[in-house]
Amino acid sequence: MKLSADLKAFAARLGHDFKRPELLVRAVTHSSISSATRPDNQRLEFLGDRVLGLVMAEALLSADKGASEGQLAPRFNALVRKEACAEVAAQIDLGAVLKLGRSEMLSGGRRKQALLGDAMEAVLAAVYQDAGFEAARGVVLRHWGDRIANVKADARDPKTALQEWAQARGQQPPKYVEVARSGPDHAPVFTIAARLQDGNEEQATAGSKRHAEQAAAKALLARLESK
Template sequence: MKLSAEQKAFEERLGHRFAASGLLIRALTHSSISSSTRPDNQRLEFLGDRVLGLVIAEAVLDADERAAEGRLAPRFNALVRKETCAEVAREIELGTVLRLGRSEMMSGGRRKEALLGDAMEAVIAAIYLDGGYEAARQVVLSHWRNRIAELDEDARDAKTALQEWAQARRFSPPSYVEIARDGPDHAPVFTMEARLQNGASERATAPSKRVAEQAAARALLERMEKE
């Protein structure tokens, strides 16, 4: 299979030139456009998640030789979660080369966090199958290096940290409420509110509920820790 000019440009942004171009094409193919002769990227996503996990686990260990497992696990989780994969996908403009069905395209699929995160994992698997572990490792580290270096010592996600804060004070778990949904159907923006049993709350707005909840939880936790 020959790559289009856009796909070749994506190779450059990614940092890997494929010997088997069909692997890249498959990694970019969403189930909304797949067929018996055009397989989607779901199996590659499964593999890519594991390859990414191994690369990041090694990197986290190398970055802090003294950290205990209890500190390493939150850092690892922060680096491999779907939101982080989607962030990397946006940076390399993966959405512009995703192969989507018409309905998914019309509903803003090229910007959806889940689709971008899944496709990023599939692309990592395609690199692994095309060039081996070292090739995949080099690409992952090139796009995750700054995130690894800047990771907080305590890298628990905000919702987990807020829940632990509440549990330590014998509060009920925090609740999350959708306050508003704005924008067109293909690119909604959500305002979510995090609430604690003591009546404290904070709001945040983001293109996905999960991101908005995390931001609201972070803001509320920061406020509680200052009081």
């Protein structure tokens, strides 16, 4: 099997030359278009999640040799969560090469965080099966490198941190208010305001209420702590 031009370009962005191209084809095949002769990426996703986890566990232990398990756990979760995988997938334009059924394409599947995150894990498993753990490790460290370096800050939950900031100053817990909603029903976009009792407020927009709340809390906390 030979890779199509778009998959060759993706493999170059990924940084891995597949000896078994069928693995990459399977990794980008969603269940909405799978068949008896065209397997989907779900089994690869299962494996890729474990490959990513082992790479990240090793990387965190190496990066901070004095960190306790309690410090490492939230950092690990921040690096392997579906949102982080989807962000990496978006950076290398994985969505452009996903093989989707018609319904998924019409509903914006190439931009869906869950699909991108799952496919990214499947791609890591494809690299692992194609060339072994060291090759997969190299791909992960190449594309997660900045996140690993900044994970101490990223691992802190913004909503929890903002609530602690408010309570330490005798304020009520922050409130999260939906300011606006746009986009179609299958892909809504939310604008959420994080508001404190003293009148401080920041807004953020995201594809889910939870992500918008987290982003608004992070923005507000960053402004408060910079004063």
